[in-house]
Amino acid sequence: MAVAASYSLLPFHHHHHQASTFNFHYLSRPHSRFSTRFSSPNLRRQIHASATDFLDPILSIVQPLITTEVVLFSCPICYEPLIRKGPPGFNLPAIYRSGFQCNKCKKTYSSKNIYLDLTVTAGTTEYTEFQPTRTELFRSPLVSFLYERGWRQNFNSSGFPGPDEEFEMAQEYFKPSEDGIIVDVSCGSGLFSRKFAKSGTYSKVVALDFSENMLRQCYDFIKNDESILLSNLALVRADVSRLPFSSSSIDAVHAGAALHCWPSPSNAIAEINRVLRSGGVFVGTTFLRANSGILRAFLQRSVTSSYNYFTEEEIADLCRTCGLINFTSQVRQSFIMFSAQKP
Ligand SMILES: C[S@@+](CC[C@H](N)C(=O)[O-])C[C@H]1O[C@@H](n2cnc3c(N)ncnc32)[C@H](O)[C@@H]1O
Structure with a gap:
């Protein structure tokens, strides 16, 4: 099953920020599409290059180790568990940098903003719906x-x-x-x-x-x-x-x-x-x-x-x-x- 996620890693060493000012803008955005680029030598080189940043206690939380796991979340359409690709850990930075995909319908979900959008309408480009x-x-x-x-x-x-x-x-x-x-x-x-x-x-x-x-x-x-x-x-x-x-x-x-x-x-x-x-x-x-x-x-x-x-x-x-x-x-x-x- 080709569910490898692709997301770019910002060169963390360009940003020496303090824990208290930790900001998601410093983090890379996860791509919403899954692809096989995950295994590219280029990405692996980037992962290696940022290894020194593990010294930073905050960044070690979002260390660019990529895991594939079935997570707590399910697809709002199928109710099937989502598969997650991204850094391990259940916390805001790790989830922000992860891509999610339904095991069944293959729809992908991600954190375009700082939250993970798991509404049925996540990903619409034309359609909008109004609630009461x-x-x-x-x-x-x-x-x-x-x-x-x-x-x-x-x-x-x-x-x-x-x-x-x-x-x-x-x-x-x-x-x-x-x-x-x-x-x-x-x-x-x-x-x-x-x-x-x-x-x-x-x-x-x-x-x-x-x-x-x-x-x-x-x-x-x-x-x-x-x-x-x-x-x-x-x-x-x-x-x-x-x-x-x-x-x-x-x-x-x-x-x-x-x-x-x-x-x-x-x-x-x-x-x-x-x-x-x-x-x-x-x-x-x-x-x-x-x-x-x-x-x-x-x-x-x-x-x-x-x-x-x-x-x-x-x-x-x-x-x-x-x-x-x-x-x-x-x-x-x-x-x-x-x-x-x-x-
Ligand atoms: C009055 S606020 C309550 C916030 C907080 N829980 C509290 O105790 O103060 C009601 C919240 O319900 C949310 N809400 C309304 N419709 C919803 C829906 N269909 N699904 C999830 N949340 C909804 C609103 O966005 C709003 O944040």
Whole structure:
């Protein structure tokens, strides 16, 4: 099987940068196409030439050793595992420099920007697709920029305890998933993904969102923090209704303040169920709809708000109909944190 990746290696010795200013622009871009150029003598010479750079502790992480391996990620079209070509290691620099290819349909995926794009539409040149306003809003550069600079703090007035306390609460629910793989679906600018990565509780942390600009913000918050930059964290663009993982491969799924933003909560939770392993835990937070009256529901959904708010009973019902069990919740004003488990 010819799945050799081709990617060029920048002459690292031209860039003597400090760890704290480590920047992906110094790294070579992975080519999205796979080819047999990988084995060219020229590339091997370049690999050899940059060997002295291994002395640099940062660059040693992204040492140009090329491995071929089946990785955590799956093709969003086939759900077949992706094969990865690139430097070893599950961290931002290594993933950034890797090329990925579906074992089955052969579609390739790469990090054209700082995140790995695993949406179905990755690679389109003409076609664009628009999501509902509640999803599109967060794709804007301005909202993404403001999100952790005031926007999120506003949630406190609705009863949200704030990131630190929400993180502690979520960690309690995730006890059965310790040392496992956690996916922060709809991570936004990554305020929880960073905490999950820093906690050292998980073997792998995937910060996943549909918004390109949120993922860029996420990287901006991470790039100057070496302890996160080089931790077991990946930045992935994907749709929560089409998660790029094999069935039963994930130990924990977190979705902070996101259910009300999703195009289809039922497709999303069915998909979360699919990727969770047996016993795996899903924890989400959202704003509750105060009143379950039909007129209120109608108004809220069609006129006054583009968000989708639910009652606690609706969320419990949704989790149950999507096959999850052991629903629990904690409510404070409009804030709800709920958890459910894969049977
Ligand atoms: C209010 S923010 C929450 C961010 C963060 N988790 C928090 O707790 O503050 C909602 C996020 O949901 C994301 N989102 C909306 N639709 C999505 C979809 N279809 N798939 C994945 N993420 C989506 C948005 O891009 C946005 O970043």
